[in-house]
Amino acid sequence: MESSESLTPVTGRRLPMQRSESTGSSPGELEPRFECPICLKCLDRPVLTSCGHRFCSDCIQKWLQKNRGCCPIDGRALDGSRDLFPDNYTRREIDQLSVVCSYPGCRIAMPLLAYDRHVSETHDQFEKSEPFLFCPFKNIGCLYQFKNPSQLNMHVEKLSHHHLQLLANSFEVLSMKVPGNVVSKEIEAMSWDPPPKEGSPTTESSVQALLKSLYERIVTLEQRNAEHELQMRLMSDELKRLRPKSDGELGLRACNGEYTWTVPDIENKVKRILMAGKRADELSSILLYSEGFYSSFNGYKFCAKIHVLPSQKPHLSLHIHLMSGEKDDFLPWPFTGKIAFTLVHPTHSALTVREVVCSRPDLKAFQRPIDLMNKRGFGYDQFVLLSDLADKRYFTADGSLRIRIQVDVF
Structure with a gap:
């Protein structure tokens, strides 16, 4: 059985778990x-x-x-x-992280830290300056000026008919300046199938030529469609190769070191140990490991462990173990960071047990794992009394415990 470096909780340092919800960009x-x-x-x-x-x-x-x-x-x-x-x-x-400017009419994407500077230099100064925004149809006769982008956007939406009329007038003026044969050739080139000229084949021949042209177009489109389908299959295969093995593993990689472990069917095991009393040594111990989770997508890999040894006054011990990860070669060792252990009470947040500790580089528990999992763990041998679990009703309706592990890398 692996050994663990442990800490004993200090009464009065336990704080209710602080909950926060992540927000958008x-x-x-x-x-x-x-x-x-x-x-x-x-x-x-x-x-x-x-x-x-x-x-x-x-x-x-x-x-x-x-x-x-x-x-x-x-x-x-x-x-x-x-x-x-x-x-x-x-x-x-x-x-x-990047954000999109929420100022009316401005949807510029930028780094999060650049947002305040963008607003002060672009929008705050803009409000104090003289009007300088012109309609995008200024070159064809719309000479309106605006003080902010929202007024400009409203103008473009409401006066679209006016702008179309200006475009039509400009095109008419331009066509008068350009030789007629050039304009007629451009219009002819844009048409899909020009009408037959003098000396053209008979009507039946025209129909056959049209059918041949349509057939050639269909063959071309089918070839393009087949090429697109092949590209889609290749992209789909590449995506499957690059994607993690399962959606569950993707969630464990993207949890950013915040992992909630629901330990199922543990209430009955704990109650059997408590009811055994002096005969507790005759029962088998409880030893359970969580799934492996990551401090970041390409970061350190951990798992949590709970252990209960039958005794006269049994406790639930809680430890964390480093595991071998795919990116260990690129990570600094030993691990340095902060670890928070939280036992969540299902109904009363004031009874939630939370302990926060910092890593110690001199301990073997934080060295790079040689095997699948570091045999040395770090945590608490006596995190909470089993009697407190039952008396204070830490179990959920289905007899589970909820334990939260949070890892912050320094």
Whole structure:
């Protein structure tokens, strides 16, 4: 049986699990984990404090200078040179995010961090400047001017008939300037099948020529369709090859280190151990592993483990193990980051048990796995009493437990 490095929970440090919902890419719906608590904008060069909070680098430095080195969130003493660490993982996440400008008439896509600058330099300054937007049909006689894009868009939609009339007039003027034979040749070239001229074949021959032309067109279209079908099959095969083995595996790769483990049918096993009392040693232990999940799509791979040994006062132990992943050659070792263990109460969030720990590079549990899974785990040998699981009703209606593991890479 593998051994594990463990920590003993400290009473009073357990906090209710904080729930947050991910939002879309609209600038007005910034995810809370990407928002600086000081300036309330997207994190710029994010740093992580020793007490586990994220801020913009400039914001927290200025705050510490003005507030005697206290954390804005929990008031803990912070040293700007020792207690602030660059949060490169969050910075990479923000760099990969893009948004679309929500200003009326402006749908420019840009990196998330560039949005505030875009609004201040483009739209805020635009409101103060003189009118300079012209109708796109200015060259053919529409001389309207507008102060913002929304007015321009409304003008184009409502005066389409006027613009068509201007186009018709311009075409008429242009045709008068161009020699007639040139215009007639262009019109003839655009026509699909010109009428027969003098000396053309008989009507029957014309029909045969038309049928031949149609047949040739059908053959050409069928050849193109066959080529497109072949390309689609090749693309479909390539997509199947590149796609993960199953949708479930795709979800485990894209969970970004936030994995919820529903442990089924465990209530009856726990109750049997509790009812055995002094005879508990006669029962077999409980040892269960979760699926493997990833810290990012190409990141570290982990699994969670719960273990119960029958005893006079049995506890549920909770650990995390590193597993061999496909991209281990490209990752820095040993693993460094923060791990949160959460036992979710199904009805009362105040009873949710949450413990947060940081990795220790000196432990074997965080070295690169040699086998399928690192035999050393890290976590808590006595995470919660089995009697508390039953008395405080942590089990769901179907007798399951819900455990959440969150991994943040430094």
